[in-house]
Amino acid sequence: MMLRTLCRTRSAFLQTSQRSVPRLWVTPVQQRWASSLPMNTVVLFVPQQEAWIVERMGRFHRILEPGLNFLIPLLDRVRYVQSLKEIVIDVPEQSAVSLDNVTLQIDGVLYLRILDPFKASYGVEDPEYAVTQLAQTTMRSELGKLTLDKVFRERESLNSNIVHSINQASDDWGIRCLRYEIKDIHVPPRVKESMQMQVEAERRKRATVLESEGTRESAINVAEGRKQAQILASEGEKAEQINKAAGEAQAVLAKAEAKAKAIRLLSEALAEQNGNAAASLSVAEQYVSAFSNLAKESNTILLPSNTGDISGMVSQAMTIYGSLAKTSPRTPAGVEETSEDLLSPSGSPPEQRTQ
Numbered sequence: 001m002m003l004r005t006l007c008r009t010r011s012a013f014l015q016t017s018q019r020s021v022p023r024l025w026v027t028p029v030q031q032r033w034a035s036s037l038p039m040n041t042v043v044l045f046v047p048q049q050e051a052w053i054v055e056r057m058g059r060f061h062r063i064l065e066p067g068l069n070f071l072i073p074l075l076d077r078v079r080y081v082q083s084l085k086e087i088v089i090d091v092p093e094q095s096a097v098s099l100d101n102v103t104l105q106i107d108g109v110l111y112l113r114i115l116d117p118f119k120a121s122y123g124v125e126d127p128e129y130a131v132t133q134l135a136q137t138t139m140r141s142e143l144g145k146l147t148l149d150k151v152f153r154e155r156e157s158l159n160s161n162i163v164h165s166i167n168q169a170s171d172d173w174g175i176r177c178l179r180y181e182i183k184d185i186h187v188p189p190r191v192k193e194s195m196q197m198q199v200e201a202e203r204r205k206r207a208t209v210l211e212s213e214g215t216r217e218s219a220i221n222v223a224e225g226r227k228q229a230q231i232l233a234s235e236g237e238k239a240e241q242i243n244k245a246a247g248e249a250q251a252v253l254a255k256a257e258a259k260a261k262a263i264r265l266l267s268e269a270l271a272e273q274n275g276n277a278a279a280s281l282s283v284a285e286q287y288v289s290a291f292s293n294l295a296k297e298s299n300t301i302l303l304p305s306n307t308g309d310i311s312g313m314v315s316q317a318m319t320i321y322g323s324l325a326k327t328s329p330r331t332p333a334g335v336e337e338t339s340e341d342l343l344s345p346s347g348s349p350p351e352q353r354t355q
Contacts, residue, residue, distance in 0.1 A: 038078045044069045051117035053080035063117055082117040086178065089128060091135050093184075096143040098151060104143065105186035110135050111178045112170075119174025127173055131166065135180065138165040148187070155182055 038044060038052065045068060046052050052064040056076050064078075071078075093107035112131060114120045124130050142161050143151060151158070159180050166177040187195070 037081065040071045040073055040076055040078065042071060042073055044071060044078075049084045051082045051084055051114075052078050053082065053117060053121045055079040060118070060122070080117070080121040082114050082120055084114055084117070086111060086113050089132060089135075091132055091139075091180075093186075094136050094140065096140040098143055098146060098148050100147045102148045102191055103188060104148075104151070105184075106139060106143070106182060107184055108135070108139065108180055108182045110166075110180050113176050113178060114174060115176050116174030119172065123173045127175060130173065131170060131175060131177070134166055134169055135162065138162045141165075148191070151185065158182065 044052070044064065046064045046066045048066045050066065052069075054061045054064055054071065054076050056072075060079075061076060089110040089112070091108040091110055093105055096104050096106055098104060110131065114127075120127055139162055142158055142165075146154065146158070159182060162180045163177050166180070170177060
């Protein structure tokens with residue numbers, strides 16, 4: 001009798017275990033093989049990264065850890081199987097209105113993980129549905145705070161705000177939202193055309209600005225080049241004038257030094273024996289040479305009365321020589337004074353000036 005009752009109870013347990021089970025918090029792949037909960041066979045082997053929730057006589061008993069576990073038949077039952085891996089949920093596409101009244105179609109991907117299998121099993125009826133709805137409502141709320149331009153520029157900030165809002169509500173469910181990513185943002189066709197026109201206008205503006213800046217830079221470079229060229233030319237002219245002045249100064253100094261040296265040599269020569277006679281002869285020769293070149297340098301000529309008297313001219317030259325010879329011993333400077341007295345302003349000899 002007891003054996004028959006035990007068999008009937010086991011049959012009822014098997015039938016109950018094969019009934020349809022509630023929706024589990026598992027991935028689609030796991031949901032295919034987890035269509036029926038594990039049956040209590042006294043000895044159970046729990047896979048890695050899974051948590052089995054065991055109930056004893058309808059109440060929560062314990063969570064089976066990965067590895068070998070033992071259960072009491074008929075009394076213990078595996079009620080929930082929770083995956084501790086990171087779970088990916090595809091958030092369906094939904095419509096949202098931005099701050100500037102533009103209707104957008106946005107979908108995303110949600111990444112989460114179960115941290116507390118007990119809360120995930122008893123805290124919410126359908127965790128996947130609850131988190132998906134929470135992500136959609138949070139996304140609509142966050143998009144309503146941004147304009148259309150900021151939605152595209154601040155996608156990362158928008159994702160972090162959605163994750164923060166989901167985690168605040170899902171702490172009681174034992175679920176942790178790791179990240180949320182927006183996949184696609186669809187805008188109305190007219191708004192898209194307006195955005196395209198705005199982009200084209202912005203690019204034309206940038207091209208015009210860049211062209212004007214290039215023209216300005218070119219003009220500045222040309223002006224700078226001319227300025228530098230003028231500066232270099234003036235510096236070159238200045239250097240040329242300085243060099244020319246320095247050369248003329250050096251030439252003047254060289255001439256002065258040469259003249260001083262010639263004067264010293266002449267004074268030394270005059271101090272030697274027969275120096276005065278040589279000087280007198282040189283002055284007579286210069287007088288005759290200057291008189292012979294008068295007709296070559298000017299058309300107006302003043303001639304002495306005895307131009308054709310060559311012997312008279314020679315006698316006059318010798319007279320000059322004799323007078324120089326007499327006056328030179330007294331002072332060397334008398335040579336210059338005698339030579340000045342010998343010539344008149346018109347170049348004629350002293351005898352001519354007396355007449």
